[in-house]
Structures are given as structure tokens and as C-alpha cells.
Amino acid sequence: MEQKNNLSRLIESLDKKEKLVVMLAPSFVVDFSYPSIILALKKVGFDKVVEVTFGAKMINREYHKKLKNSKELVIATVCPGIVELVKNKFPEHTKKLIDVDSPMSATAKICKKTYPQHKIVFISPCNFKKIEARKSNKIDFVINYLELKKLLKLKKIKVNKKIKIGFDKFYNDYTKIYPLAGGLSKTAHLKKILPEEQIKITDGVKNVSGFLENPDKQIKFLDATFCKGSCIGGPCVNSKLPLFFRRRRVLKYLKKSKQEDIPDEKKGLIEEAKGINFRTSPI
Secondary structure, eight states: OGGGGOHHHHHHHHHTTOOEEEEEOGGGGGTSOTTHHHHHHHHHTOSEEEETHHHHHHHHHHHHHHHHTOOSOEEOOSOHHHHHHHHHHOGGGGGGBOOBOOHHHHHHHHHHHHOTTSEEEEEESSSHHHHHHTTOSSOOEEEEHHHHHHHHHHTTOOOOTTOOOOOSBOBOSGGGGTTSTTHHHHHTTOTTTSOGGGEEEEESHHHHHHHHHSOOTTOOEEEEESSTTGGGGOTTOOOOSOHHHHHHHHHHHHHHHHTOOOOGGGBOOGGGGTTOOOBOOOO
């Protein structure tokens, strides 16, 4: 269990030159430059670098199926902080948590299928993902952005920003807004199955708790994240910029991605996830 949450153990794995695939949450652009961060990770010793955006696309499909037939309140589980909040403070709502993987867990399953000999590492803006990873047999290490900064410093990594390098696999563009509040609802194509007034988007533990204490009965889907500002407001983000400017970085990243010419072999294709179950056991 501790191995997953221990930077020194990850460094040992890197020093042994074990095969590692690292998964980046798209909020990384708040703290690190794209695409130079990919080159930096390669120099550290990671064999493969992917982003969890394709996993987000696959769980969107599951949400669409689930919400299409739902008549009662359903709570999103993309944020493990929300899962822990509901279980510990609002147990009466536990059964409303949707039994669908987070983008991290979904991407880990896809990576395990594609790179079966590799250990899997996730880099996160918060430590709730470490709690989630403890329950997974697919994820070997989780470190946060503060720890990644420390790792790059320890390894004395410097990159030539003129060298352009992309993700190894599973590229997806529109789900790059997932780290923003409402990113799930805005990318899951819910308009035809749920009226806008039945979707509640809220971020920050105070706001989420306020809703759960007295839920609006017309709301059928709660798209909630634990941190104010969602993932770009995570406690392990290095940036001191106001949330407005962090959000702008994510949107700029999305815009840039839509202009990139990505080879087909690097895109996330649905057939690559064929046979994978993205449902979790009831929480």
C-alpha cells in the first residue's frame, strides 16, 4: 500500500530502470509546460507517457448510459474527494454514487491492457487519488505535482523546449477540460438525455456539503468536485496564480490541441478499450 504513495520507492523503481508508464492528469498544464513536460518525464526514465483524457472519454460513455435510464439523483465519482466526503459525512447518499471508474482508474485499465509488462504511475494535483489507488490492482505509484517538481529537481532535468514530443498513446482533445468545474457534464453529451435544470455543477467542499445537506429534488445529476476550482485548485498544485488564470491555461491547452496534427496510432480509439469493464463495484 505504501509503495503506491511513496516518492522514494518510485525513484528506486526508476533507478532500477523498470518499465514504467506514467499517466498525466490534464490539469498538469497549470504547473508544467506542454509538450516539454513529456520530454522531461522521458529523461527522468519513464518509458511511456500518456494522458488520462482517453480514459475520461470512455467513462463519459458509461455516464451517458447510466444517466439515460436514471430517474433519481446520481452523484459523479470522478473525484475521489467527493466519494470520501459522501461515505464519511453523508452516508445516506452513498447508494447514489455512480458505479463508474474515474478517468485515472479507466486509463490505468487501458494501459494495463496495452502495456502489460509496465508498472503504472499516476501524477495528480491532489492526494485523494492516493486513497483511490490503494483499492486498485492496476496502479503501482501515485505522486502529486509537488512531488513531481521535487523529482525533476532531484534528477536535475533540463529540457530543450525546441524539441517537440507528444504523448505516446491515447490522445483525446475535448476531454482536456475535465480538470475544470463541470468538465464531465460539458463533455459527456448529456443534452439529449437530461435537461440542463436537472444537472447541478458545484465545486468546493463547502458548496457540495450545502447541497447534500438539503438536495434540490429536481436535480438528477450532481457533477461535483471537492476542491474550489475543481482539479486546478488541488492542494498539491504548485501554481500560486488565481483560479481564473489557471483556467485560462487549460482552455489554451485545449485550443492548441485542436490544432495539432496527431498521428492515428497515437489517438485514443474505442476499439483499444474493447473488453474492458469501466464499472466499479457498488460503493
